[in-house]
Amino acid sequence: MLSSLATSLTDAGRTTTGEAILFWVLAIVMVLAAGGLLFARKAVHAALSLVVVMIGLAFLYVAQDAPFLGVVQVVVYTGAIMMLFLFVLMLVGVDASDTLTETLRGQRWVAALAGLGLVVVLAGVVGRAHYGPAVGLTDANGASNPVALARLVFGSYAFALEAVGALLITAAIGAIMLTHRRRMTPRVTQRARSTARVLSGTLAGKPVPGVYARHNAMDVPALDPQGRPIEESVSRVLRVRGQEADAREYAARIDRVLSGDWANTVRPPLTATSETSSAPATDDSDAAEKSDEEAKA
Amino acid sequence: MTLTHYVVLAAILFSIGATTVLVRRNAIIVFMGVELMLNATNLALVxxxxxxxxxxxxxxxFFVMVVAAAEVVIGLAIIISIFRTRRSASVDDVNLLKG
Structure with missing residues (x-):
């Protein structure tokens, strides 16, 4: 009797002060998070606020002498179901937000009004119902809550448990059937890929961009030994987006190098750069401008 | 504080879940509203x-939780198969029965 006083309920069926504090803190947090489900623009934010609500519920279960359900709540709901939701959000697209076009005029307001009506109805039911004195679960739980629950589940409710097991298997098979897609094209095996590669002549793979191009960047096409740019070395995506660097510019530079023009352009000797600081810098910029003009010409 | 407060909290959460189902258009968020309603019911049951x-x-x-898990698996599979064919997860776009 004393232990029951200490743990859960007083004789008048009221909760302890600690539980009251826990309840009020969690209740405010949970209602705010549930509001996030209602108002969040992005589906991911809604999912995360629902996680907060579910963890709060787990705390409340433990506080209400139902530790087994508290653990199951965390494992099944926040651990499995919400992760499944997040996976599906990832598949469908994280930025899949609500459409703002109204197919039914005023549907939102009518729906909000209906929700408010439900609040009123439920408040009426909860307010007018007569509750007997709260008994508490100290006697029913006995030694421990999971043991007492197991006696019930595997005793009086064994048949329901079997039915639920059949339901779970059916659901799993149903999910596999629903998400299964029949293959429309023949399967490309590794062997077929390698054969195709040998036949196409690109046995060592496509050339890498930037190699021999004097710019080690993805958007610069590689140059072959003759100095011509290799178009296929740049990623197709960059080419479609128009982000490919101009290959001719780099090819022209290589032409200049090959013709020996590059060596003949005005370049101050190395000793001059070490002796004076300011003058060679201007010379360098002049030379750069000259080479640019040459390239344009 | 009495145990009635828990019932009131469950009723509030249930109403928010129901309103979510009615107001939101994204099928996944609608589904989360259903989950919130089931959770609120569980709180009332406990x-x-x-x-x-x-x-x-x-x-x-406990049985409600198990059935909810099965329901989520099937519901999300349906949402994914609808998304594959219609490229949308909005409940307004599913109007195949419209004449």
Whole structure:
């Protein structure tokens, strides 16, 4: 009797002060998070606020002498179901937000009004119902809550448990059937890929961009030994987006190098750069401008 | 504070879940609203179980959780297959039965 006083309920069926504090803190947090489900623009934010609500519920279960359900709540709901939701959000697209076009005029307001009506109805039911004195679960739980629950589940409710097991298997098979897609094209095996590669002549793979191009960047096409740019070395995506660097510019530079023009352009000797600081810098910029003009010409 | 407060909280959460189902258009968020309603019901069941000193309420809440898990699996599979064919997860776009 004393232990029951200490743990859960007083004789008048009221909760302890600690539980009251826990309840009020969690209740405010949970209602705010549930509001996030209602108002969040992005589906991911809604999912995360629902996680907060579910963890709060787990705390409340433990506080209400139902530790087994508290653990199951965390494992099944926040651990499995919400992760499944997040996976599906990832598949469908994280930025899949609500459409703002109204197919039914005023549907939102009518729906909000209906929700408010439900609040009123439920408040009426909860307010007018007569509750007997709260008994508490100290006697029913006995030694421990999971043991007492197991006696019930595997005793009086064994048949329901079997039915639920059949339901779970059916659901799993149903999910596999629903998400299964029949293959429309023949399967490309590794062997077929390698054969195709040998036949196409690109046995060592496509050339890498930037190699021999004097710019080690993805958007610069590689140059072959003759100095011509290799178009296929740049990623197709960059080419479609128009982000490919101009290959001719780099090819022209290589032409200049090959013709020996590059060596003949005005370049101050190395000793001059070490002796004076300011003058060679201007010379360098002049030379750069000259080479640019040459390239344009 | 009495146990009625828990029932009131469950009613509030249930109403928010129901309103979410009615207001939102994204099928996944609508589904989350259904989950919130199931959770609120579980809270009410656990509270009633404590009120009456009878563990049957908790057993019922446990079964609700299992059925909810099965329901989520099927529901999300349906949403994915609809998304594959219609490229949209909005409940307004599914109007195949419209004449």
């Amino acid at each position: 509270t009633f179980s404590r009120m009456h000193g009878n563990l049957t309420g908790q057993v019922l809440a």
